[in-house]
Amino acid sequence: MKVKNRLLVKTCIDEINKDVEKVSQLFYRELFHLDIHLKNVFPGNVVFLNRKFINMLGTLKNVKHLENISNSLEKMGERHVGYGAEIKHFPTVKTALLLALKDYLAEKFSPELEAAWIEVFDDVAKIMEQAMAKLESSGTVQQAHDETGYDVGLLDEIGGEEVVFKVHQRFYDVLFDEPWLEKFFFGKSKESLIIKQTQFMVAAFGGQNNYTGDTPAFVHMHMFITEEMSEVRARILRKAILAEGLSESIAERWLKVDKAFWPAIIKKSVDECVMKCQGQLPIVAKKPLGYDINR
Numbered sequence: 001m002k003v004k005n006r007l008l009v010k011t012c013i014d015e016i017n018k019d020v021e022k023v024s025q026l027f028y029r030e031l032f033h034l035d036i037h038l039k040n041v042f043p044g045n046v047v048f049l050n051r052k053f054i055n056m057l058g059t060l061k062n063v064k065h066l067e068n069i070s071n072s073l074e075k076m077g078e079r080h081v082g083y084g085a086e087i088k089h090f091p092t093v094k095t096a097l098l099l100a101l102k103d104y105l106a107e108k109f110s111p112e113l114e115a116a117w118i119e120v121f122d123d124v125a126k127i128m129e130q131a132m133a134k135l136e137s138s139g140t141v142q143q144a145h146d147e148t149g150y151d152v153g154l155l156d157e158i159g160g161e162e163v164v165f166k167v168h169q170r171f172y173d174v175l176f177d178e179p180w181l182e183k184f185f186f187g188k189s190k191e192s193l194i195i196k197q198t199q200f201m202v203a204a205f206g207g208q209n210n211y212t213g214d215t216p217a218f219v220h221m222h223m224f225i226t227e228e229m230s231e232v233r234a235r236i237l238r239k240a241i242l243a244e245g246l247s248e249s250i251a252e253r254w255l256k257v258d259k260a261f262w263p264a265i266i267k268k269s270v271d272e273c274v275m276k277c278q279g280q281l282p283i284v285a286k287k288p289l290g291y292d293i294n295r
C-alpha cells in the first residue's frame, strides 16, 4: 500500500503546485481556526507563511524512499524544536492540511486519496516526533529560530529579479571554477542553477514564488557540505553582489537570508549524508593541497 500511497500524494502535490498559494491560504485559515495560539509559531506575513507551507509539501512529496531519508527527517524534526513546534501540534497541522485539501480539491479528494495523505503524513510525522522527543528528553536546548531569515522588502531595494539573476550569473561563473567547491558542480547545468537559485532567493526576498524545486535540505542531503565550505561560498556570493554595484548593506542583508538556510544543509560528518537512491555515493570534496582559505 505504501508505495502506491506515496505516489498518489506526490502526484497530488505536483498537481496543486500550480495553485499552491491558494491551498496555503486555506491551510492557515483552518490551522488558526483550530488553534489560534499557533499564530505565535507561524508569525509573519503571507510570504513567510507560504514558504513554510511549500517546504512542508516539498518534504511530503519526497517520501517515495522514506526509509532512505529518515536521517534527514530526524534532523528536520530537531530543527522544529527550535521553531517552537511541539509534538502536540502535529495532529492539528494534519487536520488543517486535510481540511485545506478537501476545500481545494472538493470531490477529487476521494477517500482513497485522503487515506494516502494520512498515511504519508503519519509516516513522516512519526520520525520527526521521535527525534523531537529524544532531543527534549536529552535537555539540549535548541537555539531559537531567527525569523529574519526572510527579508520581504529586499527585492525592490536590490532592483528586482533581473539584478538577482545577474548576481547569480557572476556567482556561479566563479563557483563552477572554484578549486575546492567545483567538485559539487561537476556535470551540472550552470544555466539551470542560475535560474533556480534566482527563483528561490526572489521568493525569500519577498517577490513572487516561482520556485518549484525541492527544499534545500533535500537538494543537498547527499552532499557533505561543511561550515568552512559555506563560508567560502558566502565570500564568493558577497563579491558577486558588490561587483554588480550593490551596497555593503544590501550584501549583508542578502547573506543573512542565505545563512538562514545553512542549518538545513551543513553537516558535521559524512555520515550525516543521506542518499536519494540506492547506489548513490555522497559527494565529498577534499580541500585541495595548499588551498588558501582567504583567497
Ligand code: HEM
Binding pocket: 038, 041, 042, 052, 055, 056, 057, 059, 060, 076, 079, 080, 083, 084, 085, 086, 089, 090, 093, 121, 124, 125, 128, 145, 146, 147, 149, 215, 217, 264
Ligand atoms: C509532517 C509534518 C511536517 C513537515 C514535513 C514539515 C516540514 C517543514 C520544512 C521542510 C520546513 C523548512 C525548514 C527546515 O527544513 O527545517 C519547515 C518549517 C517550519 N515548520 Fe514544519 N513541518 C511539519 C510539521 C510542522 C508542525 C507540526 C509545526 C508546528 C506547529 C511546524 C512548524 C514549522 C515552522 C514554524 C517552520 C518555519 C521555520 C522558519 O522560520 O523558517 N511544522 N517545516
Ligand code: HEM
Binding pocket: 181, 184, 185, 188, 193, 196, 197, 200, 212, 213, 214, 216, 219, 220, 223, 225, 229, 230, 233, 257, 258, 259, 261, 262, 265
Ligand atoms: C557550500 C554550500 C553549497 C553547495 C556546495 C551547494 C551545491 C549545490 C549543488 C551541487 C546543486 C545542484 C544540485 C543538483 O542539481 O543535483 C545545488 C542546488 C541548489 N542549491 Fe545549493 N549548495 C550550497 C549552498 C546552498 C544554500 C545556502 C542555498 C540556499 C540559500 C542553496 C540553494 C540551492 C538551490 C535553490 C538549488 C537548486 C535546487 C534545484 O535544482 O531544484 N544552496 N546546490
